[in-house]
Amino acid sequence: MQTEVLIVGAGPTGLVLALWLTRLGVRVRIIDRNAGPGETSRAFAVQARTLELYDQIGLAEAAVRRGRRLSAVNVHERTKAVARIPLGDFGRGLSPFPYILILLQDKHEKLLIEPLAEAGVEVERNTELIGFEDDGAHVCARLKRSDGEDEFCDAAFLCGCDGVHSAIRELVNTDYPGGTYERVFYVADVTATGLMVDGEVHYAMAGPDLCRVFPLMGKDRVRLIGRVPDSAKASGFPATYDDVADQVVEATGLKVSMVEWFSTYRVHHRVAAKFRKGRAFLLGDACHTHSPAGSQGLNTGVGDAVNLAWKLSAVLREHANPVLLDTYETERMEVARRVIATTDLAFGLQVNPAGAMRFARLGLAKLMPMLMRLEGDRLLFFRTVSQLMLNYRKS
């Protein structure tokens, strides 16, 4: 066989899987159809569970050094401050990383690519998986290279870390049940000035709409997330920043001088019906996708990768009974479902425009600073958001 594990997709999930397997002495190939790593900020936060895992492979210190701790979340109504929820080390006593770390996805992927390259594994870019066969003893994958040539790659196992539109999920004919929220959201990385550009997170409400302001690295850089107004959708053209600019000003009072990145997206909440078929596995967004509320997406993919990596290594290296591999699906599907239930709840609470929900949002925001002073509530909140609550004791 050319390799023991063929990893398709060099997003955070595939990179962590490649890194972990390499550390365990397993031979891997990792391919990606894109010419280079992602250059947009996307995933914003790294949770304590991920940092604890990174600590096991000597990566946590570099992650913490390159990122920034989230100090507080503020809530405003029509630019008037309603509440400040201090976070800081709110998980003290529970983890050596008792905070939420801000580390944007492009920087995060770099953090993973560097040690992988040092270990002698380069991501093979411009290489796309277009098919595969599994004969029960190995898989033979068909790859399309940038020169237009097809190549066949034999491997003991195939790992689909190929994102939400996963080709491997399609090829193994697995359903992706769940739903898609009707509303369209925007994300904009901008340079701006104003009271909400202060290194903290701001939830700015204006009537039924909510604009979230997240600090980015660099002077006066923030990310804005909100709902695209119906007027923009009615025009029939793809929304641009101009379509949301008035809404941003009304909610945040920010003066935006430059828009670096603007994109619109729909929010899905789905878990694949299967995470494994024979020698092919699905990981990360390829088998679960949810709202960005609570910053769980990337972190859940990392958890998948670590869970599967040691099992593949045990089977390939230590002759463990291959039945061990079945526990990947059982354990991680349960985790994905729990994460989706929690993020759906948080997302609904954050964005539902109904009057009663707006009232509940405001009430909860006012209550949160007090709740965070109660040790039990503070730790429960940290355990949930950090993913420390997840365990496999019943497995």
Ligand SMILES: Cc1cc2nc3c(=O)[nH]c(=O)nc-3n(C[C@H](O)[C@H](O)[C@H](O)COP(=O)(O)OP(=O)(O)OC[C@H]3O[C@@H](n4cnc5c(N)ncnc54)[C@H](O)[C@@H]3O)c2cc1C
């Ligand atoms: C605006 C935004 C904000 C977000 N915020 C957060 C956050 O704060 N916290 C958080 O945890 N998550 C967040 N997420 C989610 C996070 O970005 C994803 O969960 C994460 O990128 C999933 O990683 P992945 O490696 O599973 O898939 P991806 O990052 O999608 O990577 C898949 C890779 O597979 C490659 N590929 C696809 N098909 C093929 C093929 N056939 N052959 C070869 N290569 C292929 C693609 O080129 C891609 O590089 C956010 C997402 C968005 C869009």
